[in-house]
Amino acid sequence: MTVGIIGYGAYIPKYRLKAEEIAQAWSQDYAKIMASLGVHEKAVALYDEDSITIAVQATQHALARANVALDLLGALYMGSESHPYAVKPSATIVGTALGCSRNYLAADMEFACKGATAALQAAYGLIASNMVSYALAIGADVAQAAPGDMLEYSAAAGGAAFILGNQQDQILAVIEKTLSISSDTPDFWRRSLQQYPEHLGRFTGEPAYFAHIYQATEKILSENSLRAQDFDFVVFHQPNGKFPVQAAKKLGFSSNQIEPGLLCPYIGNSYSATALLGLTAVLDQAEPNQKILLISYGSGSGSDAFIITTTNLLKKRQDVTRTTRAYVNHKEYVSYLRYRQMYASREGGKP
Amino acid sequence: MINPIQHWRLTKNRYQLEGTQCMSCSKIYYPNMFLCTCGSRDFSPKKLIGKGKIVSFTEVFTSSRAFENMVPYCLALIELEQGPIILTQMADVHIQELFIGQPVRAVFRRYCTDGPDGLIYYGIKFVPDFINY
Amino acid sequence: MNIAVIGASCTPYGEWWDKSLRDLLAQAQLTALDDAGLMPKDIQEIFVANMCAGQLSTQVNLGAMAADILGIHVPSTRIEGACASGALAVRAGIAAIESGRAEVVMVSGVEKMTDVDHTRVTESLMSATDYETEGFVGATFPALFALVTRAYMHTYNLTREQLAWVSVKNHKHGALNPSAHFRKEISVQDVLKSSMVADPLTLLDCSPMSDGAASIILSTPDFAKKINKHDVKIIASTQACDTLALSHREKITQFYATQYAGQQAYKQAGITPRDVNLVEVHDAFSMAEIIALEDLGFFDRGTAGHEIAQGKTNLNNTLTVNASGGLKAKGHPIGASGIGQIVELVQQLRTQCGARQVHNAKIGLAHSMGGLGATVAVHILTNKE
Numbered sequence: 038m039t040v041g042i043i044g045y046g047a048y049i050p051k052y053r054l055k056a057e058e059i060a061q062a063w064s065q066d067y068a069k070i071m072a073s074l075g076v077h078e079k080a081v082a083l084y085d086e087d088s089i090t091i092a093v094q095a096t097q098h099a100l101a102r103a104n105v106a107l108d109l110l111g112a113l114y115m116g117s118e119s120h121p122y123a124v125k126p127s128a129t130i131v132g133t134a135l136g137c138s139r140n141y142l143a144a145d146m147e148f149a150c151k152g153a154t155a156a157l158q159a160a161y162g163l164i165a166s167n168m169v170s171y172a173l174a175i176g177a178d179v180a181q182a183a184p185g186d187m188l189e190y191s192a193a194a195g196g197a198a199f200i201l202g203n204q205q206d207q208i209l210a211v212i213e214k215t216l217s218i219s220s221d222t223p224d225f226w227r228r229s230l231q232q233y234p235e236h237l238g239r240f241t242g243e244p245a246y247f248a249h250i251y252q253a254t255e256k257i258l259s260e261n262s263l264r265a266q267d268f269d270f271v272v273f274h275q276p277n278g279k280f281p282v283q284a285a286k287k288l289g290f291s292s293n294q295i296e297p298g299l300l301c302p303y304i305g306n307s308y309s310a311t312a313l314l315g316l317t318a319v320l321d322q323a324e325p326n327q328k329i330l331l332i333s334y335g336s337g338s339g340s341d342a343f344i345i346t347t348t349n350l351l352k353k354r355q356d357v358t359r360t361t362r363a364y365v366n367h368k369e370y371v372s373y374l375r376y377r378q379m380y381a382s383r384e385g386g387k388p
Numbered sequence: 389m390i391n392p393i394q395h396w397r398l399t400k401n402r403y404q405l406e407g408t409q410c411m412s413c414s415k416i417y418y419p420n421m422f423l424c425t426c427g428s429r430d431f432s433p434k435k436l437i438g439k440g441k442i443v444s445f446t447e448v449f450t451s452s453r454a455f456e457n458m459v460p461y462c463l464a465l466i467e468l469e470q471g472p473i474i475l476t477q478m479a480d481v482h483i484q485e486l487f488i489g490q491p492v493r494a495v496f497r498r499y500c501t502d503g504p505d506g507l508i509y510y511g512i513k514f515v516p517d518f519i520n521y
Numbered sequence: 522m523n524i525a526v527i528g529a530s531c532t533p534y535g536e537w538w539d540k541s542l543r544d545l546l547a548q549a550q551l552t553a554l555d556d557a558g559l560m561p562k563d564i565q566e567i568f569v570a571n572m573c574a575g576q577l578s579t580q581v582n583l584g585a586m587a588a589d590i591l592g593i594h595v596p597s598t599r600i601e602g603a604c605a606s607g608a609l610a611v612r613a614g615i616a617a618i619e620s621g622r623a624e625v626v627m628v629s630g631v632e633k634m635t636d637v638d639h640t641r642v643t644e645s646l647m648s649a650t651d652y653e654t655e656g657f658v659g660a661t662f663p664a665l666f667a668l669v670t671r672a673y674m675h676t677y678n679l680t681r682e683q684l685a686w687v688s689v690k691n692h693k694h695g696a697l698n699p700s701a702h703f704r705k706e707i708s709v710q711d712v713l714k715s716s717m718v719a720d721p722l723t724l725l726d727c728s729p730m731s732d733g734a735a736s737i738i739l740s741t742p743d744f745a746k747k748i749n750k751h752d753v754k755i756i757a758s759t760q761a762c763d764t765l766a767l768s769h770r771e772k773i774t775q776f777y778a779t780q781y782a783g784q785q786a787y788k789q790a791g792i793t794p795r796d797v798n799l800v801e802v803h804d805a806f807s808m809a810e811i812i813a814l815e816d817l818g819f820f821d822r823g824t825a826g827h828e829i830a831q832g833k834t835n836l837n838n839t840l841t842v843n844a845s846g847g848l849k850a851k852g853h854p855i856g857a858s859g860i861g862q863i864v865e866l867v868q869q870l871r872t873q874c875g876a877r878q879v880h881n882a883k884i885g886l887a888h889s890m891g892g893l894g895a896t897v898a899v900h901i902l903t904n905k906e
Contacts, residue, residue: 084458085498090498133403134510135404136404402657443773446670447720448718450639451659453641475655475660475767499658
């Protein structure tokens with residue numbers, strides 16, 4: 038059976054915090070920061086947005102592109118590392134907000150930055166096994182970083198949603214193959230009662246991000262007898278503006294292949310949504326029958342790889358609703374103080 | 389005081405902009421109605437389209453405890469395309485950007501919480517409509 | 522209708538840290554008795570108005586408290602209709618007399634608003650709105666009035682400066698009232714420069730949070746003649762309602778309940794707006810006064826703001842509005858306000874008001890409003906035979 042994407046949507050909050058602002062707040066060397074991270078500005082949520090609201094908005098765009106009735110959705114998975122509740126599923130709040138009846142399977146996923154590609158794989162599996170006909174996989178995050186931590190420059194907010202199905206006359210992009218690499222790697226984590234994550238600095242690079250990305254990429258390419266040049270687009274997870282470019286170079290991909298899906302320099306790293314927003318940006322501009330390689334990475338660690346091929350139907354659905362680029366460009370800058378104030382408002386509040 | 393069970397009862401109204409429609413004369417109300425102006429008591433749920441125009445607006449500077457950390461925020465009376473007028477918060481916007489008659493669209497947002505360990509109350513706010521995609 | 526007002530008194534309105542809800546109620550009730558020259562045992566029924574005591578003082582069952590204060594056991598009931606509670610209590614008192622079951626009725630009102638910080642009071646006031654739809658989205662009471670204000674200004678070309686004259690005028694009157702919460706005059710610039718509460722309404726567009734109590738004693742004309750206190754009477758008492766939620770209204774720049782209650786009141790009294798010498802309107806916000814005067818037929822739609830700015834409603838000008846200082850300057854202890862308006866009219870009609878006396882006061886009208894015109898009551902009083 039062919040399983041593919043029948044609808045996709047992106048959502049990025051309007052507000053942006055400049056790296057320059059953060060550097061000024063902490064008296065850090067802006068030039069050095071830019072050289073090592075390559076993130077000019079990042080998207081931030083203020084007090085009335087969280088992973089759930091972002092997920093809903095991204096999904097509404099996915100539904101607009103899919104043109105499928107809501108009551109046909111058999112499953113809803115949401116991947117995030119900032120689920121608003123530690124216990125109470127985001128997925129059902131999203132489902133209710135969208136207008137779903139009670140007849141669906143729902144669950145939250147977490148795997149650092151790759152909870153949503155795990156959601157995609159689970160959705161794929163349910164359809165491929167004929168358990169459901171349509172499934173929704175969402176990645177959304179409002180990423181947290183401790184004040185003064187390097188992570189502040191990249192931890193951002195955003196969401197992407199994908200509706201999967203198996204009807205040939207609806208599929209905009211086929212998910213040809215997918216595989217995963219999983220390990221226990223202490224590069225980045227957050228204990229349950231803590232507000233902010235911990236990370237091991239330089240260890241997050243070579244033994245963590247790069248090792249898993251390389252392994253997943255090499256495995257999916259060799260198992261399918263494909264090479265870097267066979268793809269029109271490659272999208273890697275983007276923890277900053279430098280790592281994915283480095284990975285692309287090492288693996289033999291050109292800048293033409295990676296540029297269209299490289300959004301981190303302007304919207305930051307929205308964790309579970311990052312790689313998927315790269316994918317929505319690519320889908321927004323891809324031509325029919327183009328090949329996309331998607332490699333996500335989640336700390337802790339793991340990497341999910343996907344080979345995706347666009348169909349003739351994609352072109353007609355791209356501009357049906359707001360594109361990823363339109364969201365990247367729709368922005369208003371906020372000060373560092375306001376960003377910190379609003380973070381407190383979202384979590385604090387009194388009855 | 390906003391309470392979780394009251395919120396649960398009103399979920400469809402607050403999350404999906406569900407109103408009610410008179411089965412006799414088709415008049416639409418939000419959030420609900422017991423007795424239509426035409427005299428009928430027969431109503432059926434009606435999910436409303438989240439598009440409309442601003443009737444009036446304001447910006448709030450002092451509020452209740454639930455919202456005092458979010459001031460200033462904008463409120464607006466909006467006439468939905470399908471008829472009913474609703475009161476809502478405007479999101480992502482400064483008061484200078486608003487005008488009477490402005491086309492607006494619905495977005496799903498967070499309103500407030502019952503404190504750090506209480507329930508999160510979501511709902512519909514409105515933003516100026518996209519001019520083009 | 523002919524109901525005698527034989528006693529009337531209110532405590533000064535303000536921030537009374539030393540006085541509790543009960544202290545204020547007692548003060549008003551006892552001075553009203555003195556004013557009527559009566560003893561507690563003469564009172565046959567009591568109505569007491571209050572809006573927030575349950576939330577702010579954790580005290581309900583105020584009917585019992587009012588009777589307790591006088592040491593009597595008569596029927597005593599708490600009446601609530603948001604900011605119109607006081608006027609509704611007057612209506613209840615009148616009904617008790619008209620029904621024949623009581624000859625002498627005490628109607629009191631009390632509010633204690635300063636024991637908690639203003640955020641809690643704001644929350645309490647939000648319970649006068651349609652809470653599930655308006656309170657939920659963070660619509661404070663001033664915010665709802667601000668929506669009305671903007672729509673009115675847009676429709677009738679009223680300027681921000683013109684709107685400010687309402688508070689300026691009311692403070693001018695309040696400065697002459699020894700019982701007022703605020704006795705200082707203010708300027709248009711003061712109003713414009715004061716902090717924004719809900720755009721375009723500033724702090725000085727909004728009535729204050731005050732502590733206070735008021736009490737009147739009503740009786741049949743016969744009883745009033747017997748004790749030689751038959752100088753002032755109520756000749757009309759009406760009430761009307763409208764939707765709780767502002768979003769459910771047909772129009773938001775006028776209040777149907779005021780129009781209806783007003784028209785019924787003129788009919789009951791056999792008069793027209795032109796016959797009225799002085800008016801106490803419910804100026805919870807500056808815009809409320811403007812809309813009320815138009816709804817009551819004193820000015821054409823869309824013109825009251827201009828007229829007020831030109832001084833037409835100043836003391837002893839074309840029509841004296843809020844000689845007491847109104848809710849803005851006299852103060853707004855919610856439960857007491859509607860009754861305090863009656864006290865003012867009584868004192869004006871008895872020529873007891875000194876510097877703020879309305880000359881040749883013969884017919885006075887009191888207008889009280891709960892929520893955004895969700896509940897409105899109108900009373901007309903006269904000193905004519």
